[in-house]
Amino acid sequence: MDATEIGLWGVPLAILGGAIRVSTPFIFVSLGEAITERSGRINLGLEGTLVFGAMTAYAVAVMTNSPWLGLLAAAFAGLCFGLFHGWICKFPKVNDIAIGIALMLFGSGLAFFFGKPFIKPKAPNLPAIPFGGWSDIPQVQAALDVNVLFLIGAALSVVLWWAFRNTRAGLIVRVVGDSSDAARAMGLNPDTVRLLATGVGGALAGIGGAYLSLYYPGSWTERISSGQGLMAVALVIFARWNPLGCFAAALLFGGAGALGPALQSVGVTQGYYLFYAAPYILTLIIMIATSSPTRSLAGAPGELSITK
Amino acid sequence: MREGSRKAVGVETIGMTMRFGAFTALGDVSIKVPAGSFHALLGENGAGKSTLVKCMMGFYHPTSGDILVDGREVAVASPRDASALGLGMVYQHFTLVPSLTGAENLVISREKVPGIIDWRKERADLAVFMERMPFKLPLDVKVAELAAGEKQKLEIVKQLYLGRSFLVLDEPTSVLTPGEAQEVLGLVRDMTKAGDLTVLMISHKFHEVTAFADDVSVLRKGKLTGTGRVADLDHKTMAAMMIGDQPIAALDSRATPKPDAETVLKVRSLKAPDRTGLKSISIDDLGVRSGEIVGIAGISGNGQKEFLEVLAGQRPRNAGDVLVRGSAYGATRAEARALNVRLIPEEPLKNACAPKMTVAENISFRTFDVDGNGKPVSWISTSAIRAFSARLVEQFKVKTASLSSPIASLSGGNVQRAVLARELTGEVDLLIVSNPCFGLDFSAVAEIRARIMKARNAGAAVLLLSEDLDELLELSDRIFVMSDGALVYETPIARASVQTIGEHMAGHY
Numbered sequence: 090m091d092a093t094e095i096g097l098w099g100v101p102l103a104i105l106g107g108a109i110r111v112s113t114p115f116i117f118v119s120l121g122e123a124i125t126e127r128s129g130r131i132n133l134g135l136e137g138t139l140v141f142g143a144m145t146a147y148a149v150a151v152m153t154n155s156p157w158l159g160l161l162a163a164a165f166a167g168l169c170f171g172l173f174h175g176w177i178c179k180f181p182k183v184n185d186i187a188i189g190i191a192l193m194l195f196g197s198g199l200a201f202f203f204g205k206p207f208i209k210p211k212a213p214n215l216p217a218i219p220f221g222g223w224s225d226i227p228q229v230q231a232a233l234d235v236n237v238l239f240l241i242g243a244a245l246s247v248v249l250w251w252a253f254r255n256t257r258a259g260l261i262v263r264v265v266g267d268s269s270d271a272a273r274a275m276g277l278n279p280d281t282v283r284l285l286a287t288g289v290g291g292a293l294a295g296i297g298g299a300y301l302s303l304y305y306p307g308s309w310t311e312r313i314s315s316g317q318g319l320m321a322v323a324l325v326i327f328a329r330w331n332p333l334g335c336f337a338a339a340l341l342f343g344g345a346g347a348l349g350p351a352l353q354s355v356g357v358t359q360g361y362y363l364f365y366a367a368p369y370i371l372t373l374i375i376m377i378a379t380s381s382p383t384r385s386l387a388g389a390p391g392e393l394s395i396t397k
Numbered sequence: 398m399r400e401g402s403r404k405a406v407g408v409e410t411i412g413m414t415m416r417f418g419a420f421t422a423l424g425d426v427s428i429k430v431p432a433g434s435f436h437a438l439l440g441e442n443g444a445g446k447s448t449l450v451k452c453m454m455g456f457y458h459p460t461s462g463d464i465l466v467d468g469r470e471v472a473v474a475s476p477r478d479a480s481a482l483g484l485g486m487v488y489q490h491f492t493l494v495p496s497l498t499g500a501e502n503l504v505i506s507r508e509k510v511p512g513i514i515d516w517r518k519e520r521a522d523l524a525v526f527m528e529r530m531p532f533k534l535p536l537d538v539k540v541a542e543l544a545a546g547e548k549q550k551l552e553i554v555k556q557l558y559l560g561r562s563f564l565v566l567d568e569p570t571s572v573l574t575p576g577e578a579q580e581v582l583g584l585v586r587d588m589t590k591a592g593d594l595t596v597l598m599i600s601h602k603f604h605e606v607t608a609f610a611d612d613v614s615v616l617r618k619g620k621l622t623g624t625g626r627v628a629d630l631d632h633k634t635m636a637a638m639m640i641g642d643q644p645i646a647a648l649d650s651r652a653t654p655k656p657d658a659e660t661v662l663k664v665r666s667l668k669a670p671d672r673t674g675l676k677s678i679s680i681d682d683l684g685v686r687s688g689e690i691v692g693i694a695g696i697s698g699n700g701q702k703e704f705l706e707v708l709a710g711q712r713p714r715n716a717g718d719v720l721v722r723g724s725a726y727g728a729t730r731a732e733a734r735a736l737n738v739r740l741i742p743e744e745p746l747k748n749a750c751a752p753k754m755t756v757a758e759n760i761s762f763r764t765f766d767v768d769g770n771g772k773p774v775s776w777i778s779t780s781a782i783r784a785f786s787a788r789l790v791e792q793f794k795v796k797t798a799s800l801s802s803p804i805a806s807l808s809g810g811n812v813q814r815a816v817l818a819r820e821l822t823g824e825v826d827l828l829i830v831s832n833p834c835f836g837l838d839f840s841a842v843a844e845i846r847a848r849i850m851k852a853r854n855a856g857a858a859v860l861l862l863s864e865d866l867d868e869l870l871e872l873s874d875r876i877f878v879m880s881d882g883a884l885v886y887e888t889p890i891a892r893a894s895v896q897t898i899g900e901h902m903a904g905h906y
Contacts, residue, residue, distance in 0.1 A: 255514050260497070260505040267496045274492040275506050276477065391495060 099228055099355045106232025107347015108340045109239055110305050114139065114297035114314075115339035116242035118321035119328065120249060121293030123335050125171075126325055127253070128286035129266035129279070129392030130178060133189030135294040136318025137196020138170040142298025144200035147309035150212035156303045159212065163299035164292045170196060171291020175284035185394060193318070207309050215304045238300050242336070245293075249332035262286055266390035279392075294318065320372055327375045329388040345371045405562050405595040406467050406483055407432035408453065413462035415448050422448045423459070426621045428614045430563075432467065433592040435585070437606040437627070438599045439639055440616035442809070442838040446599050449616070450565045454486050455479040466563075480508075485561030487552045489568045495541035499551055502540060503558050530554055531584040545697055546577030553585065557594075566598040570605060574696050575866055576899045582609045601639075601839070603632045615639050639839065646844040652854040654874065658686040659722070661827045661858035667717030669707050671700060671882060677715065678703050678882035687826070690849070690859040692873030693884070694866055696902050700882035701862045702743075705831050708860075709740050721827055734763075734771070736827065739820040741813075743832035749816045752805035756797050759804045760786035760819050786818075793818035794844075810841030817848055828852055831862040846872060866895060880904045 118135050125132045142163035150159030174192055178185045218240075221233030253259040265272045265282040272279045297317070302309045324342060328334030349365035408430050415423040423445045430436040440446045452459045455473040463470055466482050473479050493502050504510060504519055523536060532550040540548060549569060556564055566585070570578035586609050588594040600606055606613055607627060614624040615638040623630075623638035662685040670677050678700035685691045695701050706712035708719065710728025719726045721736045732738070742748035750759045758765070761782045768774050783800055790797065795814045797807055804812060813833065820828070830849060834842040849872060853859050862879075863869050869876055876893050878886040878901040886901040888894075 254501075255516065257505070257510040257512050257514065260501060260510075260514070263497060264494045264505055267494045268492075270490070271492045271494045274488075388496070 097355060100351050102228050102232050103351030103354055104344045104347050106228075106234075107351060108344035109232070109235055110343070111346040112339040112343025113236060113239045113242055113300045113305075114317045115321055115324060115342050116239070116246065116336055117293045117297030117300070118318055119324045119335040119339055120242070120246055120332055121167075121171075121290035121297070122321050122325045123290075123328070123330055123332055124249070124262065124293070125283075125287045125290035126393060127266045127330055127390055128262045128283045129269070129390050130175070130185050130283045130287060131189060131322070131394060132171065132174050132192075132287050132290055133186055133319070133322060134170060134174055134192030134196060135189075135290070135321060136314065136316065137193040137200075138167045138291050138294040139196075139298040139301070139318040140314050141170065141196040141200040142167050142295030143302035143313050144204040144207070144298075144309055145295070146299030147212050147302040148204065148207045150303055151207055151210045154213055156213050156215045156299075159303055160215065160296060160299045163295040165295070167295020167298070168288050168292040170295070171288040172284060174291065175280075175287035178287070179280040179284065201311050204309055204311070208311075212303060212309075214307055215300065217304070236300070236304050238296070238304065242339075246332040246336035253332070263390075266392055269392055294321075316369075320368060323372045323376055326389075327379060330390060331388070342368050342371065405433045405589070405592055407434075407595060408484065408563050408597070409465040409468075410449070410453065411463045411465065413449060413452055414460045415445075415452060415457060416460045422619050423452070424619045426462075426616065426619075428621065428624065430595055430597055430612075432595055433589055434611045435589045435596045435598065435609055437610035437613040438597060438616065439601065439606065439613060439635060440599075441601070441639060441840075442836070443618075444616040444639075445619040446616055447567070448619075450486065450567070450597070450599065453479070454484060454565065480559065480561065483560060483562040484565075485556040485559060485563070486565040487549075487556060487567065487569060489571060493540045493548060493551060493555070496539060498539055499534060499536035499543070502551070503536070503555055506555055506559065508559075526558060527554075530557065531587060544577075545572040546574065546581065549573060549577075549581055553581070562593070563595045564597070566596060568599055568601070570600075570602065572697060572864075574899055574902050575895055576903055578605070585609075603635055606635070607632070617641055646840070646847040648843075648847050648871070649850045649854055651850070651874075652688065654686065654688045658688050660684045660686050661722055662860060663718070663720040663723075665718045665720070667704075667707065667714055667719065669703055669712055669714040671703050676882060678707075680704060680717070680884060683877070683884060685827070685858040685860050687858045688853060688856050689874040690853050690861055690872050692869035692876045693860070693862045693879050694869050694876055694898055694902060695862075695864070695879035697864050699879050699902075701831070701864075701879050703882075704879070705742060705829065705862055708829055709742065734767075737824045738827045738829070739825050741816055741820050741828070741830045741833055743835060745816040746805060746809070746812045749820075750804050750812065753803050755801045756790065756795070756804050756807065756815060757783050757786040757800040760789050760815055763819055763823075789818040789822060790815070793848075810837045813837060813841065813845060817845060821848060821852055825852055825855070825857045828857045828859045829862075830859065832864060833861075834865065834868060866898065870895070878902055 118139060122132065122135055145166040146159035146163035149162040150156045170192060174188055177183055177188050215236060215238060217234045217236045219230065220235050221230035224230060253263060261277060261282060264275065265277060265279045269279045301313050306313065320342065324338045325335060328338045345367040348367045349361050352361040352364055411427050413423055413426045426449055438446050448457065451457045453464060453473065455475045455478050458474065464473055465471070471482060473482070500520065500523055503523065504514060532554055534547060534551055534554065540551065543551065549572065553564070569581065573581065582605065585596055589596055598610065610627045612625065613627050613630065613635065615622050615635060617639060664680050664683040667680040668677055693701060703712060707714050708728065721738055726732055726736065726738070746752055764785065765777055765782055766773055786800055790800065793814045795818060796811050804815060807815065833845050833849065837845065846868070849859060861869065861872060870893060873890055875887065875889050876898065877884045878898055880902060881904060
């Protein structure tokens with residue numbers, strides 16, 4: 090990529106493009122985690138679900154030559170992982186965080202096991218819409234090449250934000266997440282609601298994984314995820330369990346992730362590696378800045394095991 | 398259903414019996430609550446009051462006995478059946494969802510909620526419904542931001558919104574100020590008078606029963622020990638029905654405080670953040686002298702808890718001094734030991750015990766690591782711990798299966814006795830107490846208050862934070878009112894009036 094043509098303008102442009110490209114898995118995983126956490130449970134296993142989703146999507150896309158079937162398969166695999174987590178957690182004295190960590194390792198391990206034969210073959214990619222067609226600068230075109238999943242994710246965050254207030258299902262998830270007792274008094278079964286919420290969360294994480302292997306970076310390797318699944322959990326807290334906040338935070342993280350490559354592309358040769366760590370440093374800074382020893386987290390669901 | 402107030406229904410139980418294994422929680426109880434009446438159900442903890450109402454509400458299936466609604470026998474197999482018959486219950490602990498608004502809480506609790514909620518229509522319906530209600534409530538605010546009295550009203554409104562016309566109120570005023578209690582019960586009373594509602598109120602406050610109820614039934618140990626018109630019964634008779642012939646600890650008479658008594662606790666221009674981090678509490682000047690009880694009244698959530706946490710060392714302070722006998726007090730273990738400061742926080746099982754550790758270990762928390770002379774020991778002796786706690790268990794009449802039972806297995810009253818045993822043994826110069834009798838039964842309450850009074854007479858300075866105004870009036874020498882994080886009013890006990898204190902609590906000055 091030759092960025093010298095437009096000079097330093099390449100940096101913000103690359104960050105914008107990167108934000109759109111890198112943020113999509115963050116959007117899906119964090120929306121999924123937001124649904125799960127709003128129901129009062131944490132699923133740390135989404136990192137494993139993400140990796141397994143990436144593998145499933147790639148494998149199915151290679152075999153059927155259809156990226157969309159791959160995407161569906163990834164969502165289904167994620168749903169299964171989520172339901173499994175929800176099913177184990179309904180037993181008494183089971184800790185959702187411990188199960189999540191176990192499932193994270195299990196998901197990645199299983200993905201590596203089944204994914205070995207698919208490292209070589211080439212799968213068809215998910216389509217992107219070239220919003221940059223009006224410009225003849227290649228950098229602008231590259232930055233504005235927006236994948237459909239990004240648009241779906243953006244729409245989904247608005248829909249979820251609306252649904253948490255205006256639908257029966259949304260209110261039920263919030264009731265269960267805030268007070269199991271109140272839910273039981275209304276005749277709701279908290280375990281069932283959480284099971285479904287964790288299932289849906291898993292399915293969204295699977296879709297996030299499919300984006301990784303079928304669009305960007307666009308191939309299946311064992312190092313396909315760099316902790317997006319885990320960072321998404323931090324992101325949900327930062328976003329105060331608000332789907333719109335999740336979307337904005339995902340863009341921010343995506344932009345931070347694109348900082349390193351962007352600097353590299355304009356010819357910074359030293360120290361840009363440091364900027365590859367930007368999303369992780371951002372995670373740390375956000376967690377420190379938003380936590381306090383003297384007050385509880387505003388907006389946190391009351392039944393969440395980390396805030397109890 | 399939401400056409401709202403159907404006419405009140407009458408409910409009657411005949412020969413209700415409930416056995417759990419060999420234990421009879423309820424034996425042959427028959428009570429009659431006619432339509433449009435206000436009926437009080439009195440009894441101590443464990444007397445079977447909640448078992449009885451849970452049978453009526455379909456949570457329990459009675460071993461034998463029948464329920465009649467409006468004279469007709471009905472089967473109540475589940476809470477759903479009960480609500481279909483128009484029976485509803487307002488629990489002592491709120492069942493509203495804190496992060497939802499009032500309107501959201503009302504709508505989602507309905508049996509049939511549309512998949513997509515049309516808020517414009519719901520709001521219009523709610524406004525129409527609220528016009529018929531005697532309560533005025535903000536419905537667009539999160540429930541967590543409502544005051545306790547408003548929450549209690551919303552609970553009642555919710556039941557009416559769901560079309561219930563027979564309500565069980567489980568100790569409805571335990572979290573309210575006297576003024577709020579008067580208001581809520583008065584409005585409910587008006588609704589029963591108008592024939593819109595029948596009420597069965599569980600209570601242990603005689604003055605409420607006398608002021609609002611038509612009839613009363615009294616339970617003791619699962620048996621109905623008395624029933625009748627409230628007008629025909631006085632407090633003494635009701636108390637006798639309630640507690641039988643067991644002895645009640647009498648309060649020591651107050652020893653006259655020495656005029657030159659030393660000021661033990663001194664708090665000066667203390668500032669600390671509250672739990673939301675948005676507001677702060679500030680105590681300008683508070684002194685507690687040896688041999689007096691200083692009571693702090695206030696509605697829950699006005700900073701009493703934060704103040705206690707600062708004194709207990711659980712909350713950092715931004716500014717100000719806490720002095721005990723003139724030396725700065727930071728609530729470290731060494732300071733508490735040197736200055737003989739003892740603490741009895743509210744909800745003792747949660748705040749003053751390690752629930753899964755044994756009774757013996759919990760009782761020895763203050764002393765397990767020192768020998769008889771206050772020197773640190775290098776080897777902890779389990780036999781010394783057992784001997785020490787066996788003595789205290791005996792002395793404070795803690796009922797426990799054994800010294801090695803986990804303290805969480807004890808009843809609330811016995812947990813509090815165990816904590817008192819630990820905190821009141823040895824020399825006590827300053828005693829800080831918060832809501833010591835919350836949720837305890839008659840005899841435990843009397844005994845615990847007697848112990849606190851004894852400590853005062855023995856020369857301890859006592860700071861008593863309580864939400865129970867009756868308790869403060871009974872025990873204190875001086876009363877402060879805390880409102881919005883500050884002490885706003887002070888009165889010696891001789892000139893204290895419930896009226897004035899209540900107005901200051903509500904912030905009407």
